[in-house]
Amino acid sequence: MSALIETQDLTRHYPSGEGVVAALEGLDLEIGPGEFVAAMGPSGSGKSTFLNLIGCLDQPTRGRYRLAGEDVAALPPDRVAALRGEQIGFVFQSFNLLPRSDALANVEMPMLYRGLPRRIRRERAAIALERVGLGQRMHHTPSQLSGGQQQRVAIARALVNGPGLLLADEPTGALDSRTGLEIMALFQALNRAGVAILCVTHDADVAAFASRTLRFRDGKMIEDSRYQPVDAEAMLRQKFQ
Template sequence: MIKINNLSKTYSTGAFTVPALKGITLDIAPGEFVAITGASGSGKSTMMNLLGLLDRPSEGSYLLDGMDVSNLNDDDYARLRNRKIGFVFQAFNLLPRLTALKNVELSMLYAGTKHEERRKRAVEVLTLLGLEDRLHHFPNELSGGQNQRVAIARALINNPAIILADEPTGALDSQTGLEIMSIFQELNRQGTTIVLVTHELNIARHSRRILRMADGLIINDEEIARPLDAHNEIQALREKGGRA
């Protein structure tokens, strides 16, 4: 799915050059659930931007879904972002003037999907995420968890190769965060490849592989034999809440 070889990224600000990534080699297979963690400044955001084709590497190669994308132009990047990558952001990044339905349709709009088809699929995916009665609500009429689910629906809508989630629980309370993680885990069980960027270890431990970054390098690559199960955690929380 993703094959990165000796990828590096250097930012230059005037006279200074700041290396953000210092030659990373990494394979992510289809169906994996990978968490990238690290302190701020460790390079995980840069990693995320490169994986998401929002930025270009300074050196190294990047194969996405079998295609070398290191040397494509802006338009190709846009097209690949549209077809291959689904973004989920910390701040949801929904357009405030559009309803949930329209927000989800947006990705398909740029894919050139016909209107009826767009409507049909958006309703389907939103229903799958339990938002069938929130289709025509605007983001400011929805809770944080609901907004993040709309954003996940939007990320899923074009059947991307990977979902890139950047601190998706960062703006949510812990129980809502778990609900979102439970959605990701369910999606992953159904075969969706997910790359999660987070600095919270508790969240990272829901994935099946944790990459720890520091100073622009991966310092630890660990398979998680028994990831946390968000669904069970929610149950436990509920029971505890019930007892108290």
């Protein structure tokens, strides 16, 4: 099976004062479909730049990036936008929900840009919310939901276009430990169902739920290790029952 993510010499420089800062330098990497990868490192290590490049939100200074076999740098902007919408789901630390829209409308939003009819959007959004366990709260606005529930809405939104890759930026950063654990359990369940996950975190406990960890320092990847993940569901039962 071919790689989902494939980078060669992926490099991102930022101009800074007199010179340039190498936020990411010469990254060669392959991530297969269905992997659960954690990217770790202190702030400024390049892990966020890595995530932005993988998410097609940023363009590399040098090097190649293929997502599902497509060379992203060669694509026109509209095609990149479509790629973001259909191949990638984003989950943010601060959820980034539209405060005035209910859960259903928030989840529907990515489908607006694919021009899907309203009926199908509603249907799929409802299914995605069921999948993250919020079937009963579809018409709640974010302010009526807890942090964990809001993050579930955000995950439903990320999943709704059926992407092969979920990008999560400190997904548990704003949550208490139990809720964080629940979110990680959800990620593991989604991963078992075939969704590849790339999760940026500075928390080794979070990285332990992945099956592979990439460590970054000063713009370079210094470690790439594979291991048996901790079962979040089991830990949840053990800790809170």
